[in-house]
Amino acid sequence: MSAAGDHDALDRAIVRATQAGLPLVPRPWEAVASAVGASPSLVTERLRAMLSSGAIRRIGAVPNHWRLGWTANGMSVWDVDDAKVDELGQRVGALPGVTHCYRRPRRLPAWRYNLFAMVHGRDRTEVEAQVAAIAGVLGGASRAHEVLYSTRILKKTGLRFA
Amino acid sequence: MPGLTDPVDRSLVDALHGDFPLIERPFAAVGERLDLDERDVIARIRALLxxxxxxxxxxxxxAGRLGGAYTLAAMAVPPEAFDRMAQIVNxxxxxxxxxxxxxxxxxxxxxATPAPEDVDAAIVRIEAATGLPVLSFPKEREYFVELKLPA
Incomplete structure (x- = not known):
């Protein structure tokens, strides 16, 4: 097996060993290392490599933002001119209250929106102000929009690979 | 502000957003920055979880960078069946x-699936299990992703 193939298998093993969370022990990387059968220094080296490749977005805490007081979560969706969506999407994503911003396919006739911008606030008034700021950036390039507020978090485990 | 009332927990959650150290005793290092000992850091994280x-x-x-794939999917569920369908999907x-x-x-x-083709297979199984159509919205372009809200 190639070195890259070895890394691939080890990386997958590290994903499986940590996707539900790090062991809460004084030496967590050692615990991960013994779970995957590698040395701690190799495990931290692979974690560093996965951080720099973007396979790991970050290592840290995932808060339930509802519990932190961010109880208003609006998924704003916009029908934006295809010729302008990429340039405008960058600008919408850069707005301070926007936490995620993606272009996604329309599903006509059921769904006309191609730009999705997630907005969080401590109440709906804050979300509405953010949505107004997005509308200001998009101007006439947006033909319609809606805000879908979340009413319940039903599951938030993150990815689970077998 | 609403949310975490304990100021120590609040600074701990902020400090744990990212950059958890890849060193032998990372909880001790986090604790040093907050004037907490290692055991206290671990106990507080456990309690917050x-x-x-x-x-x-x-x-x-x-998942995408690991060779897998994601999609965002949506269903229109009749309100009276909502909890049952949510359980099936979960x-x-x-x-x-x-x-x-x-x-x-x-x-x-x-x-989120380990291989791209698994996404469509999962959608087919969810449609079969719920009897409802699933709309799939895979991302075509990512403009920004960073969920960092102050605790």
């Missing part, structure tokens, strides 16, 4: 997140 303030603590993986290990939203499309979930 137990009471649901944190949903997880560890590396956040990007039972799929491919479902990483699931939210109820106030819209005709009232169930929105993220699928």
């Amino acid at each position: 137990d009471d649901g303030t944190l949903t997880r603590f560890g590396p956040l993986f990007d 039972a799929f290990p491919e479902v990483a997140h699931n939210y109820a939203r106030d819209h005709r499309l009232n169930l929105w979930f993220v699928l």
Whole structure:
């Protein structure tokens, strides 16, 4: 097996060993290392490599933002001119209250929106102000929009690979 | 402000957003910055996980960069069947997140799978299990992703 193939298998093993969370022990990387059968220094080296490749977005805490007081979560969706969506999407994503911003396919006739911008606030008034700021950036390039507020978090485990 | 009332927990959650050190005793290092000892850091994280303030603590993986795939999917569920359908969808290990939203499309979930072709297979199985059509919205372009809200 190639070195890259070895890394691939080890990386997958590290994903499986940590996707539900790090062991809460004084030496967590050692615990991960013994779970995957590698040395701690190799495990931290692979974690560093996965951080720099973007396979790991970050290592840290995932808060339930509802519990932190961010109880208003609006998924704003916009029908934006295809010729302008990429340039405008960058600008919408850069707005301070926007936490995620993606272009996604329309599903006509059921769904006309191609730009999705997630907005969080401590109440709906804050979300509405953010949505107004997005509308200001998009101007006439947006033909319609809606805000879908979340009413319940039903599951938030993150990815689970077998 | 609403949210975490304990100022120590609040600074701990902020300090744990990212950059958890890849060193032998990372909890001790985090504690040093906050004037907490290692045992206290670990006990507080455990308590925050137990009471649901944190949903997880560890590396956040990007399925796409691991050779897998994501999609955002939505269903229009009749209100009287909502809880039952949500349970059926939640039972799929491919479902990483699931939210109820106030819209005709009232169930929105993220699928994350180890291989790209598994996404469509999971959708077919979810449609079969629920008897409802699933709309899939794979990302075509990512403009920004950074969920950092002050605790």
